[in-house]
Amino acid sequence: MKDKQIKKLIEAERKRQKKVINLIASENYVSKDVLEALGSELTNKYAEGYPSRRYYGGNTIMDKIESLAQERALKLFKLDPSEWHVNVQPLSGSPANLAVYLALVPQGGKVMGMSLDHGGHLTHGHRVSASGKFWVQVPYGVNKETETLDYEALKTTVISEKPNIIVAGYTAYPRVIDFGKFREVADVSGALLMVDMSHFAGLVAGGAYPSPFSAEGGQALADVVTTTVHKTLRGPRAAMIFCRKDPPELIGRAGARELDKKIDKAVFPGLQGGPHLNQIAAVAVALKEAATPAFKKYAAQVIKNAKALSDELQKLGWRIVSGGTDSHLILVDTWNGGNPSTPLRAGGIGGKEASEKLEEAGIIVNKNTIPFDERSPVDPSGIRLGTPAETTRGKKEKDFIRIGQKINMVLRAQG
Template sequence: MKDKEVAKLVEQEEKRQKSVINLIASENYVSQDVLDALGSEFTNKYAEGYSGHRYYGGNEISDKVEDLCQARALKLFKLSPSKWHVNVQALSGSPANLAVYLGLVPLGGTVMGMSLTEGGHLTHGHKVSATGKFWRAVQYGVNSKTEQIDYEAVAKLAKKEKPNIIVAGFTAYPRVVDFKRFRKITDLSGAYLMVDLSHTAGLVAGNACPSPFPYADVVTTTTHKTLRGPRSALIFSRIDNRELYKKIDKAVFPGLQGGPHLNQIAAVAVALKEAGSPAFKKYAKQVVKNAQVLAGELKRLGWRIVSGGTDTHLVLVDTWMDGKGVSGKEASDKLEKAGIIVNKNTIPGETRSPMDPSGLRLGTAAETTRGKKEKDMKKIAQKIDEILKK
């Protein structure tokens, strides 16, 4: 790179990433092939429209890369192209979710999702997000005792509020989700079922977590967490006489975006092929095993694990423990000083502030990519314990 200033920053960031233990649950390390596709000439091309229907010339190769990405996405999740459509143009997870609401929910209609404090995402209807401003948001949480989804309570709320869409999908929920149960709830209330699979898409692809596809109308996912791709998103929609996919495609373009980022689409295609390999299946299972060992060891050392454990890549730790421990901010600051990168997080029934909440969210996707196994997770848990008790 001729630009020495930026080259230096890139080098510094590469060094930083290599020198830390990365337990950020939403991050991962992509392959060199993904990086190469991201830095390819596709970045130069404008391709407004969809494959075969573009507003610009010179797109015969762009069409091929978009088609390939779509075909690989459907294949990875074992979906028939006659039954499912996938849009690969959303620029990231938040615009993908926004596009689904824009396509399927009339402005002022009702979006029902899990609240941010209990494990949902901003784009599931939080008041500071456009999704909570353009639509009426109804939020559900977890059961205060089990700290897991209370499906009875979700059903009751849906019956009362009659949402247009129910979002099942989370940013800080460590347990597998009963998608069949969500389907029953949406059937009773007449809503669409949208699953936001952002966190566990790689685990579903690797057969380490149950698939939502038999039950959902729409599945959105980021491609950069457990799926280990570039920053982007996919929107899958069931093909039937409701023609949801047409409404969603229109919402992405021209509703929300102009030209797609073809370099991202090429890089997603690379990641999707990688995620279909036998090695990735082993990886996905190891991610979950690692998270379970991390949670188990922290628990043994006296830390409270929200919901008692994990079925995924994610561990939510109550570090505050009603004042007996340390706050989430203090914990994350102390760990960062020692080279362990995590994020502070609210826990169900949060009593503190979002800037200094009661817990930490830990994830094992990134460190598992770097080859870490159960014995390493035990050591990491012991190191965390030692640092936090100092």
């Protein structure tokens, strides 16, 4: 690279990534093949439109790449192309979610999403996001005692609020989501069901987490599924939107006809211009990798590692939100953390200070609110830990037990 300044910075970041223990739950390390596709000449091309329907010439090869990505996406999640459609153009998770609302929820309509401080994402209707400015959020949270979803309480909210769409799938929820129960909740008032599987898509692909698409017996679950590609799915920064093609039981339901056409139109020309074909090619590469037996093993190991880390921290006296994990992430309540036999200094340690201390020790995490947090989002009560990145590097349970011990030592050190 001729640009020495940028070259130096890229090298510095590469070194940083190698040196640290990365426990950011939403990050991962992509393969060389994914990087090669991202850094290819495909970035030079404009391809507004969709395969065989482009607004620019010279797109025969781009059509093949985008169609291949779509084919691989449907195949990976075992979806029948006659029943499901996928759009692979969203530039990232946030625009993907916005595109769904733009397509299916009238302006001023209601998006029922989990509150940010309970583990939801900004794009699930939070007021600082466009999703909360053009639509009205009907917030929901977890049960105060169990710190898990309460499906009966959700039903009550749906009956009184009648949301247009219900969003399940979160940023900081460590437990399995019962998508069958969510289907029942949505059917109470005829709302559409959207699952944002950004965080756990790789676990679904690897068969280690329930599918939001359909139940074991084939019963349809979500109407729309969005996902980022760059978290557990281990691909480039990008997103996809899956939707059911005119399911008979949805016909007649408000806004539910031709979901595929509406979503395609919302992505382009609604929100975006030319798709990033270098990114879409990299998505296709990642989807092929995710279909291998090695990836299946990886997905299972991610969860085993999270459980090992959670168990070790609990053993060392830390309070884990909801008492454990079924996924790739855990939430540690550092503020109310230590048990009486191994007390923290009075008052515990806030999420901000905890994450800063850990970074000094080479462990990268993020501060996070915990459900019913009484502290502020800039210095919340907890930290979120995830295992996808370090599992990609080959770490197993015994390594995560050691990481748990190191976290404990760093956080309990005085000064």
